[in-house]
Amino acid sequence: MPINLQMPALSPTMEEGTLAKWLVKEGDEVASGDLLAEIETDKATMEFEAVDEGTIAKIVVAEGTDNVPVGEVIAIMAEEGEDAGAAASADPAPAPKEERRAVDEGSNAIGDDNRKTAPVAAKPAPAPAPAPTPASSGSDRVKASPLARRLAEQKGVDLSALSGSGPGGRIIKADIDAAEGGTAPVKSAAASAPGATPAVAPAPAANDFDIPHTSAKLSGMRKTIARRLTEAKQTIPHIYLTVDIELDKLLKLRGELNASLESRGVKLSVNDLLIKAQAVALMQVPKCNVSIDGDQLKTFERADISVAVSIEGGLITPIITGADSKVLSTISTEMKDLAERAKAGKLKMHEYQGGTASISNMGMFGIKNFDAVINPPQAMILAIGAGQKRPHVIDDSLQIATIMSATGSFDHRAIDGADGAQFMKVFKELVENPLGMLA
Template sequence: MSEINAIEVPKWGLSMEEGTVTVWRVSEGTSFRKGDLLCEVETSKITNELEAPFDGLLRRIVAQPGETLPVGGVLAVSAAETVSDAEIEEFLSSRRATPVPAEVTAPAEADAPEAAATPAAAPAPKPGTSSGSTLVPESLQGETSGEVFVTPHALKLAEKLTIDLGKITGTGRAGRVSVEDVHAAVRSAGGSIAAPAPPDRPKMPGRTLQDDSEVDATPVARRLAGNLGINLHDCRATGSRGRVCEADVREAERKFGLVTTSAEASSDAETPVEFETVAFDSMRKAIGQRLQASKRGAPHFRLTADLEIDDLLALRKQINATVPSVKLSVNDFIVKACGAALLRVPEVNVQFDEQTQLVRRYTHADVSVAVALPSGLITPIVRKTDTRSLASVSEEVHSLVTKAKSGTLAPEEFQGGTFTVSNLGMHGVRAFDAIINPPQVAILAVGAGTQRPVVANGEVVPRTVLTVTLSCDHRVIDGALGASFLAELKRFVESPALMLV
């Protein structure tokens, strides 16, 4: 076994939990050297290139393109030519026995049926009673109190069986309690849990009724066959290493007449399609989870201010005309002004740690800039904005936006930051408010600069006015503090020469 090595999903960032294989650059049976590109793995934010951590021979690709694995999940196996296929299978079996990869990579096939062992409509068993062949010992029964690191499926199972998860030791990553841990604890205490009922599949003439759980098939093929009610024994295995693949299941689908006939298809084609179903990708899921948690957990309040930017526009025009290599945007000035204002009001230049309930105050202003992508939003960071010149800020923003759109940002280039600027002015939006990006405690929403009538010295005169809205986390920032920050920001924006000294 010492000659067998696993190639795993690495943890590229603090918030990374899983990765999806997009393409393999090395085929099975190919030798590679340390540092060679093996495959590309997509995370919730970017696509990373996985380099070989050691020299080796790629004997088995475990995760096919499109498959999602947790951090630490086995992507492939490297082994010497002298290692047999049986030894590799034994190695993979031992790895599959660990609870974390099994739960995350195949929740529908591993945890869900076991969690559904007790019918949903039935009440949870009372102490000392059984449900079918399920018997939970009294020593494990009770309500879970306090925080327990547990998988969603294990939590659901514990709630149904009235099991106190605090009495169960987790064996997963970082002590996470899995469904398998719950089962093991029940068995160790002398109890039992009913075996999952076989899935209710539609009966088809000529279909094999033999259990197909041991048929070697790809995860995609197995899920598709389960949805269509096709037994894997009825599929001709043409995939790699003799496995049943998706194409084999589709062929069986046609054999059993489950495919729409041409007449039906033409009839359906005449019916207008009223909607299209689009699945969330990993980035959209991450955005949804983080912002939902922020909106729900952080008490937002908002402050709005109007900034006159005529002097800023004049200075921008002069610099761009005088220095050919520099092309400053209004957003560059706003980012620089935020960096300067954060140093004047350091109580806003902070992060809030939810777990420890501590506030981290930073020496320099690391301003995140929201960048819209076709698949979502990402916030690369202009580090030490307060120490940079306007030209340096402009150059850094341009570089980060280019990387963001090409998917080549490194984790340290978009994770962290002390403040965020979100600008929709270029889209003609006059004003809006944004959701705070944790662990930050404030975000500035920037609208479009428009000509508006302003009263100056008793006369109505035209001015170019830009509306900004500051969203604050009231746990850390009070109204007066947020107003102080906006006052400093207004001073720098309306007297832009201050940003040059």
């Protein structure tokens, strides 16, 4: 029987992916473990392996195709000894809901080399033909090709206002291109729903095409960043609390520790010490080491710190698990390894998904202070600015000290302002008296 190869779910949050590249072609014989394709997810590009032996009878989804839903059939494989021609003629029907759920539930395990094996779907029963639906003036029911719908969404074109030039009045890509240029025919009032006013496609900015520019397709990671940050700002009531922290004692301790660790090849960064301070502060103020889960508030018993790392095309947050109980040399070694593998796209799923709180340090860019966006489902994130020489009052006298501004962003649904303030107070005390977090 033909085997339907489906778009795998490579992370619990993955709903669709980009079929970046096929590594096989129709007629190729494959064995279990052979690489079939490269799948671009919201985090990285991963390799898709075969689990059965057979022959690639038909490639259903071409390489470079965006927004392929998890569970959609991307290729048909003939079993060993089966006629590939007959398998190629099989109907690549979409997986039933039950099968898609199985794909999603099987998406949590990734091998040591960060690859995902595609689940094999059972042969679906023939689906009954869908009943025809009445025409509607809404853009969700207008007759349009999938490509036209995607382009319309990207360009802000109202499909319900257009008159399609395709078969049976179907809106096609050419109609979207014409609408963007202001030359597409629009529906007459008679063609619209009763009482509805035909919408006119928005005109492009007056000088949009006079400005020299280049265009690049958004990656899956960038799309996910845009979606998640928008959701975070729209659904999480942020409260921001800022403190100025004297760094001189921490910098002195760092120098002494690095001198003693030099023979072991370990060099602590300021960020390593701040990760430790945040983790210890979370354990001292457990009301900030929390997460909202539906109608429940989870309070975590250890501090797993997600550390923002800038990579090509976006941002990823590898996690230092149990940072409150780890020594600084271990935190430094783990962070260096995680950052290197993050930039190479080699992190395993459990190394960047989870965490109880986040830290983002932009001090190396000279940023004095900023407000970070909470990374859901976490309830707080620390934004770290640059340590700068500033006038500072010490023992009632004006002196010069190295001062760093740190801003905590808190989910006000889960963390009260007073608890957030208590956390920032403890964090400040730990950084200004760093021996306390080593005890």
